[in-house]
Amino acid sequence: MALRRFFVGGNWKMNGNKESLEELITTLNTASLHDETEVVCAAPSIYLDFARSSLDPRIGVAAQNCYKVAKGAFTGEISPSMIKDCGVDWVILGHSERRHVFGEGDELIGQKVAHALESDLGVIACIGEKLEEREAGTTEEVVYAQTQVIAENVKDWGKVVLAYEPVWAIGTGKTASPEQAQEVHEKLRAWLRANVSDDVADSVRIIYGGSVTGANCKELASQGDVDGFLVGGASLKPEFVDIINARA
Ligand code: PGA
Numbered sequence: 001m002a003l004r005r006f007f008v009g010g011n012w013k014m015n016g017n018k019e020s021l022e023e024l025i026t027t028l029n030t031a032s033l034h035d036e037t038e039v040v041c042a043a044p045s046i047y048l049d050f051a052r053s054s055l056d057p058r059i060g061v062a063a064q065n066c067y068k069v070a071k072g073a074f075t076g077e078i079s080p081s082m083i084k085d086c087g088v089d090w091v092i093l094g095h096s097e098r099r100h101v102f103g104e105g106d107e108l109i110g111q112k113v114a115h116a117l118e119s120d121l122g123v124i125a126c127i128g129e130k131l132e133e134r135e136a137g138t139t140e141e142v143v144y145a146q147t148q149v150i151a152e153n154v155k156d157w158g159k160v161v162l163a164y165e166p167v168w169a170i171g172t173g174k175t176a177s178p179e180q181a182q183e184v185h186e187k188l189r190a191w192l193r194a195n196v197s198d199d200v201a202d203s204v205r206i207i208y209g210g211s212v213t214g215a216n217c218k219e220l221a222s223q224g225d226v227d228g229f230l231v232g233g234a235s236l237k238p239e240f241v242d243i244i245n246a247r248a
Contacts, residue, residue, distance in 0.1 A: 006034075006221070007161055007205045007228035008244045009062065009124055010041045010235025011092060021047060022054065024236060029056040031241040034248035037228070040090050040124070041235070045078050052087045062090035062124060065098055068111040070119070080119030090122040092230075094150070096167045100130075106149040113160075114153035122159045124230065125150045126209070131168035139166075143184060144191055151192075157200045161207055163230045164188060169210025171232055178219045178226075181208045185225035214239035221246035 016024070021043070033039060040060035043051035052061045067077035083091060093116060094109040109125075116123050127146035129139045143164065154160055164184055169176050176184075185206045193201035208220055209230030220226055231243055 004203060004205050004227045006037045006247050007207055008037055008039050008246075009090075009092070009161075009163070009207065009209075009228070009230045010039075010240055011064065011095070011209075011230055011232045012041065012043055012236060013064070013097070013232055014044055015236055016044075016047070018047070018050065020236075021051065024240075025051070025054045027238050027241070028059060029054075031244075033058070033241065034245045037244050037247065039244050042090070042092050042124075048083065048088050049086045060090055060122075061088045062092055062122075063088060064092050064095065066091050066093070066112060066116060066121075068108065068115045070115075080116045080121045083121060084119060088121075090124060091116050092124045092126065092163075094126040094146070096126060096128055096165055096170055100167065106146060110149045110153040113150055117154060117156060117159055120159075122161070124161045124163050124207075126163040126165050126230070128165040128167050128170075128210070134166065134168065139184065140187060143188060147188060147191060148195070151196055157196065157204055161205045161228075162188065163207050163209050165209035165230060171211070173211050175211040175213070175216050175220075176208065178223050181220055181226055182223035185223070185227075189225055212243060214242035217243045217246040 040062050042062035042064045063083045066080050070079050070081045093112050098104045127143050129142040133142045189201050205227035207228035208226050212229045212231045213234045
């Protein structure tokens with residue numbers, strides 16, 4: 001079985017200012033971080049340049065979104081080539097807030113995934129069911145359909161991290177139990193095995209997001225198919241270091 005390097009993303013969302021982010025960056029730069037964990041911080045687009053130049057090079061930077069073409073008359077958008085131009089190597093796409101607050105659908109998310117990968121960005125592709133979908137027993141159906149659209153737009157899975165983020169767990173303090181996370185991750189890996197390839201199923205990191213904290217990260221990280229985290233609220237606090245070191 002291919003070894004999957006543990007991956008921890010911090011999603012700062014629309015939070016912070018130069019002063020508070022500099023403080024956070026100093027904490028991360030000076031912390032002892034587990035060598036075997038890949039760490040990526042997703043900054044607001046206006047702070048990408050600042051984050052990239054201030055963060056230690058061992059910590060990656062991600063944009064939180066991007067558009068589906070390289071340039072043009074798209075007021076307010078940023079492109080993968082601009083993200084690359086700032087020395088930034090990753091982008092989060094399909095985050096639940098993009099889907100449900102800003103109304104992005106699967107088709108647009110798929111186009112963005114394809115273009116970001118063609119532009120040589122790594123993609124943290126997010127999927128996850130809403131509470132009513134889980135309660136209706138349609139979790140699998142929902143996450144498989146979202147994954148299918150992503151898969152149709154991926155040629156090289158080496159640059160993709162799949163983030164399973166149940167919408168009901170994001171920013172709610174209601175974390176999925178380790179068993180609930182493992183169950184969905186295991187099924188997603190089986191889906192990749194059946195629909196993409198054994199190699200991709202074995203090598204793609206499937207990370208969990210939704211109210212991950214310093215207190216619950218170790219138990220979640222002990223699950224066989226949980227290959228890391230996407231962390232919102234706790235990524236702005238010193239406890240993010242404990243989450244990075246969850247497998248240490
Ligand atoms: P949260 O956010 O950790 O604050 O729940 C996770 C995310 O949205 O990626």
